[in-house]
Amino acid sequence: MPHxxxxxxxxxxxxMQVDYHDVLRVWREADAIPxxxxxxxxxxxxxxxxxxxxxxxEGWTLLSALAPQTRRxxxxxxxxxxxxxxxxxxxxxxxxxxxVSGGRLDFGIGVGSRPDHPLARRxxxxxxxxxxxxxxxxxxLAEACTVIRRLWTEDEPFDFQGTYxxxxxxxxxPKPVQRPHPPIMIGGxxxxxxxxxxxxxDLWNIPGGDIDDGVRRSALLDRYCAEIGRDPASITRSIHxxxxxxxxxxxxxxxxxxxxxxxxxxxxxxxxPYPADVARWVTDEFITSHGR
Numbered sequence: 462m463p464h465x466x467x468x469x470x471x472x473x474x475x476x477m478q479v480d481y482h483d484v485l486r487v488w489r490e491a492d493a494i495p496x497x498x499x500x501x502x503x504x505x506x507x508x509x510x511x512x513x514x515x516x517x518x519e520g521w522t523l524l525s526a527l528a529p530q531t532r533r534x535x536x537x538x539x540x541x542x543x544x545x546x547x548x549x550x551x552x553x554x555x556x557x558x559x560x561v562s563g564g565r566l567d568f569g570i571g572v573g574s575r576p577d578h579p580l581a582r583r584x585x586x587x588x589x590x591x592x593x594x595x596x597x598x599x600x601x602l603a604e605a606c607t608v609i610r611r612l613w614t615e616d617e618p619f620d621f622q623g624t625y626x627x628x629x630x631x632x633x634x635p636k637p638v639q640r641p642h643p644p645i646m647i648g649g650x651x652x653x654x655x656x657x658x659x660x661x662x663d664l665w666n667i668p669g670g671d672i673d674d675g676v677r678r679s680a681l682l683d684r685y686c687a688e689i690g691r692d693p694a695s696i697t698r699s700i701h702x703x704x705x706x707x708x709x710x711x712x713x714x715x716x717x718x719x720x721x722x723x724x725x726x727x728x729x730x731x732x733x734p735y736p737a738d739v740a741r742w743v744t745d746e747f748i749t750s751h752g753r
C-alpha cells in the first residue's frame with residue numbers, strides 16, 4: 462500500500478557486548494539530530510549474540526540513566542519482557558522513567574523471549590525466573606496491559622483477580638507525565654500476540670526480514686481490530702530493521718519496502734562496535750532520502 466504520511470525514524474542500540482559509554486555516545490549524538498526521533502534498548506539479561514559471557518546491561522536501569530543525558534529523543538525498550546517483572550512493579554518502573562525523561566517514554570512490551578532461541582531461555586534459568594509456556598505468556602501479557610493502564614490512569618486503589626495477575630489495593634502514585642498514559646507499543650508477530658495488540662497497543666512492532674510476512678501480519682491485526690470495533694489506523698505500524706554498515710544499499714531497499722507496506726515507524730538497529738559519528742551517518746545515508 463502506498464504511504465500517505467511521513468515516516469518516523471529512530472535507532473536501537475542493543476546494550477550487549479558494549480560499554481555504557483559507547484551507548485551514551487551514540488544517544489547523545491542522536492539527540493542532537495532532529496531527524497532521529499526515538500531511541501531504543503532491548504530487554505535481555507544475558508547476551509543473545511556474540512560472546513555468551515560478554516557484558517549485558519539491564520534495560521530499564523540503563524534507560525533511566527540515559528533519559529537525563531538526552532533532551533529530545535523519545536525512548537523505550539524494544540520490547541520489555543513481560544516474563545521478567547510483575548506488571549505492577551513494571552508500571553512503577555515505567556512511570557519513573559517517564560517522569561525522569563520529562564514525558565518521553567514509549568512503553569514497549571511483549572511476551573518475552575522466544576523459547577526456540579538458543580541463547581534466550583538460559584537467562585531465565587540463570588536469574589531464577591520462571592519460563593512459562595506460550596499460553597501463559599500471552600494470557601499474562603493481556604492482563605499485564607490491563608493492570609498497567611489502570612495503575613497509570615485510575616485515582617483510587619483497586620483489586621484485580623485475573624487468571625495470571627492478582628493484586629489487592631493496587632494504586633499508582635505518582636502518575637506518568639504523559640496523559641492519559643505513555644504510548645503502548647506491543648512487539649511480536651504471533652496471532653495470539655496480535656489479538657492483544659488489537660486491544661491494547663498504540664503502536665505495534667515487528668522485526669524486519671520478511672516484509673511479505675509483515676504485510677500479512679499487519680492485515681491480520683486489521684482483522685482483529687475490526688472484530689472488536691477498533692479502527693486499525695489507530696495503531697501505528699512499526700518495524701525494526703538492522704543496519705548494514707558495509708552494504709547500505711541493502712538497508713535502504715528494506716526501508717523503502719517497509720514504508721511502501723505501511724510501516725511508518727522505522728527503528729534502525731545499530732550493531733556494535735559503533736562507528737564514529739554513526740548517528741549522523743545513518744541520518745545522511747537513510748533518513749534524509751526517505752521523506753525527511
